[in-house]
Amino acid sequence: xxxxxxxxxxxxxxxxxxxxxxxxxxxxxxxxxxxxxxxxxxxxxxxxxxxxxxxxxxxxxxxxxxxxxxxxxxxxxxxxxxxxxxxxxxxxxxxxxxxxxxxxxxxxxxxxxxxxxxxxxxxxxxxxxxxxxxxxxxxxxxxxxxxxxxxxxxxxxxxxxxxxxxxxxxxxxxxxxxxxxxxxxxxxxxxxxxxxxxxxxxxxxxxxxxxxxxxxxxxxxxxxxxxxxxxxxxxxxxxxxxxxxxxxxxxxxxxxxxxxxxxxxxxxxxxxxxxxxxxxxxxxxxxxxxxxxxxxxxxxxxxxxxxxxxxxxxxxxxxxxxxxxxxxxxxxxxxxxxxxxxxxxx
Amino acid sequence: xxxxxxxxxxxxxxxxxxxxxxxxxxxxxxxxxxxxxxxxxxxxxxxxxxxxxxxxxxxxxxxxxxxxxxxxxxxxxxxxxxxxxxxxxxxxxxxxxxxxxxxxxxxxxxxxxxxxxxxxxxxxxxxxxxxxxxxxxxxxxxxxxxxxxxxxxxxxxxxxxxxxxxxxxxxxxxxxxxxxxxxxxxxxxxxxxxxxxxxxxxxxxxxxxxxxxxxxxxxxxxxxxxxxxxxxxxxxxxxxxxxxxxxxxxxxxxxxxxxxxxxxxxxxxxxxxxxxxxxxxxxxxxxxxxxxxxxxxxxxxxxxxxxxxxxxxxxxxxxxxxxxxxxxxxxxxxxxxxxxxxxxxx
Numbered sequence: 001x002x003x004x005x006x007x008x009x010x011x012x013x014x015x016x017x018x019x020x021x022x023x024x025x026x027x028x029x030x031x032x033x034x035x036x037x038x039x040x041x042x043x044x045x046x047x048x049x050x051x052x053x054x055x056x057x058x059x060x061x062x063x064x065x066x067x068x069x070x071x072x073x074x075x076x077x078x079x080x081x082x083x084x085x086x087x088x089x090x091x092x093x094x095x096x097x098x099x100x101x102x103x104x105x106x107x108x109x110x111x112x113x114x115x116x117x118x119x120x121x122x123x124x125x126x127x128x129x130x131x132x133x134x135x136x137x138x139x140x141x142x143x144x145x146x147x148x149x150x151x152x153x154x155x156x157x158x159x160x161x162x163x164x165x166x167x168x169x170x171x172x173x174x175x176x177x178x179x180x181x182x183x184x185x186x187x188x189x190x191x192x193x194x195x196x197x198x199x200x201x202x203x204x205x206x207x208x209x210x211x212x213x214x215x216x217x218x219x220x221x222x223x224x225x226x227x228x229x230x231x232x233x234x235x236x237x238x239x240x241x242x243x244x245x246x247x248x249x250x251x252x253x254x255x256x257x258x259x260x261x262x263x264x265x266x267x268x269x270x271x272x273x274x275x276x277x278x279x280x281x282x283x284x285x286x287x288x289x290x291x292x293x294x295x296x297x298x299x300x301x302x303x304x305x306x307x308x309x310x311x312x313x314x315x316x317x318x319x320x321x322x323x324x325x326x327x328x329x330x331x332x333x334x335x336x337x338x339x340x341x342x343x344x345x346x
Numbered sequence: 347x348x349x350x351x352x353x354x355x356x357x358x359x360x361x362x363x364x365x366x367x368x369x370x371x372x373x374x375x376x377x378x379x380x381x382x383x384x385x386x387x388x389x390x391x392x393x394x395x396x397x398x399x400x401x402x403x404x405x406x407x408x409x410x411x412x413x414x415x416x417x418x419x420x421x422x423x424x425x426x427x428x429x430x431x432x433x434x435x436x437x438x439x440x441x442x443x444x445x446x447x448x449x450x451x452x453x454x455x456x457x458x459x460x461x462x463x464x465x466x467x468x469x470x471x472x473x474x475x476x477x478x479x480x481x482x483x484x485x486x487x488x489x490x491x492x493x494x495x496x497x498x499x500x501x502x503x504x505x506x507x508x509x510x511x512x513x514x515x516x517x518x519x520x521x522x523x524x525x526x527x528x529x530x531x532x533x534x535x536x537x538x539x540x541x542x543x544x545x546x547x548x549x550x551x552x553x554x555x556x557x558x559x560x561x562x563x564x565x566x567x568x569x570x571x572x573x574x575x576x577x578x579x580x581x582x583x584x585x586x587x588x589x590x591x592x593x594x595x596x597x598x599x600x601x602x603x604x605x606x607x608x609x610x611x612x613x614x615x616x617x618x619x620x621x622x623x624x625x626x627x628x629x630x631x632x633x634x635x636x637x638x639x640x641x642x643x644x645x646x647x648x649x650x651x652x653x654x655x656x657x658x659x660x661x662x663x664x665x666x667x668x669x670x671x672x673x674x675x676x677x678x679x680x681x682x683x684x685x686x687x688x689x690x691x692x
Contacts, residue, residue: 023426023454024433080369087370094463095441096575097512097551102568108369109574112463117440166443205443222448228455229442 006043008154015129030325042331053139063181069165089121116168130172137175141182160200187276196283199231220294221249256301284324306340352389354500361475376671388677399485415511435467462514476518483521487528506546533622542629545577566640567595602647630670652686
């Protein structure tokens with residue numbers, strides 16, 4: 001499989017979350033616009049050219065997300081800015097215990113309703129970037145629907161922690177779920193393989209009751225790692241979706257070998273599922289030098305991960321960028337994965 | 347009815363939460379130790395003497411709260427202090443969407459599991475103060491069980507936002523629910539009347555499925571006011587508890603007249619319920635000069651509220667202090683309520 005293009009647009013660089021909360025301390029947010037530059041460098045290194053996504057409207061997004069949530073994302077910042085003395089970005093405070101009570105009118109409370117955590121501030125440009133990030137995902141899916149064997153969308157902000165109606169972990173719109181739903185205009189079944197350092201809890205929740213989408217995630221053990229509440233091996237799907245969710249929590253600091261072992265098992269299950277198409281939620285933060293320091297994958301490890309995924313299934317594939325944070329090797333790790341996936345040398 | 351004592355202890359003044367979150371901005375926390383001094387001044391003005399509560403152990407607390415939550419409150423600060431570079435107080439970040447999944451091992455995640463919002467930091471002295479606050483409530487209940495017609499516990503920190511397993515809104519242990527459970531050693535049915543500015547969501551949730559405890563709350567409309575997700579008139583109880591919860595949300599800025607109208611309706615329902623005992627969750631933050639500025643009750647209004655409650659039912663009554671924040675009249679408002687309740691002049 002060979003990919004000529006990386007789908008990306010400058011709109012995705014406008015969102016600039018300044019901080020997030022780590023153990024009660026406000027810290028510099030690593031989900032920065034510069035990530036796009038670093039990843040574009042890697043994409044160029046892998047021989048790709050930039051292609052701009054089209055505007056696909058809200059249709060493809062509303063296949064995954066609730067209308068009320070989309071309204072919140074689009075208008076929350078403006079409504080928040082009317083509050084005297086409020087922070088520069090929409091920030092959650094109080095969270096509902098159950099989600100079936102009254103929906104509050106206050107944007108402060110809606111922020112708690114629609115956010116799992118304190119890492120998704122909404123500023124003036126957030127909606128624009130999230131929207132174009134989703135459209136990049138749709139564009140890559142379109143390319144595959146039009147006949148490309150594979151396509152890569154450099155989605156930023158990332159998406160896999162966002163559920164149908166909640167932001168979380170730097171994610172607002174679930175780009176890989178949106179790409180999946182778009183592929184299902186043509187394909188009856190899709191597998192999503194998430195190799196991000198963090199469990200793809202948003203994606204899992206969106207498809208948890210469905211048997212036509214197999215969701216598989218390999219990630220650092222959530223017992224003491226974000227997202228904490230999800231990503232356990234015991235979560236295997238529910239109802240019609242029972243057996244169609246698979247989690248591989250790895251001990252902190254796991255290296256290439258442990259990751260590739262889990263990957264082989266993941267790919268076995270995916271082959272057994274025999275999907276019509278594949279979506280890769282490509283986080284690069286499992287890297288040994290990533291600021292989150294959760295796992296210890298090497299650059300060669302990402303190449304090998306690419307080789308095994310690319311070699312396992314000969315089906316249309318959409319690759320969606322998820323996490324991976326500023327470090328010298330971020331671009332190289334993308335290039336390593338892509339070249340592996342295309343079965344070329346790094 | 348006449349009360350000679352205010353139940354209180356210096357242990358309750360040790361907890362010192364420094365900040366809370368208002369519209370995304372960290373602000374000075376008004377739930378300060380000095381509240382106790384101000385309220386004691388008021389109690390003295392009403393002719394009361396201080397009596398120290400006994401240590402009642404965890405028994406009376408575990409009638410209301412989950413053991414896992416109590417373990418969390420007791421040990422969270424110590425566990426948190428092992429995290430390098432963490433904040434000075436346990437602070438929530440990520441919250442579960444549902445509460446039936448895996449219980450995470452990390453204290454960071456447990457904080458999100460056990461807190462609805464960012465206003466309940468746990469520091470070195472929090473558990474001690476919360477425990478003695480609950481014991482003050484138990485002590486007042488004991489006095490009533492021993493024959494006093496009424497007793498007042500100056501509980502601090504407050505309790506009515508705390509549910510069986512969650513802290514929220516400055517509250518850790520639900521003192522009025524604990525007093526209620528203690529009264530039920532002898533009495534078959536108890537009514538709880540909450541006149542705090544904020545809806546008593548913790549208390550409501552604890553008794554929501556029970557018909558032997560009637561919960562009634564008069565408060566500022568939660569559509570745009572804390573606790574946002576609870577306190578609507580539509581919440582009337584569930585299962586066996588259907589019809590045994592009653593909320594009176596009042597428009598922001600409502601004055602004495604509107605409050606007293608709601609109070610008359612509340613007391614009618616309580617008389618109809620015909621409980622063996624009454625618990626008053628006495629917030630004084632509905633005051634026109636309270637920093638939260640939600641309602642506009644006057645000092646005379648609190649006196650009249652006391653008169654109507656004291657005159658409505660001739661049953662054993664435990665009065666539990668809830669909110670009411672630093673302002674010149676805080677003590678006077680307590681004295682006004684107490685003297686009204688005892689049917690004396692201010």
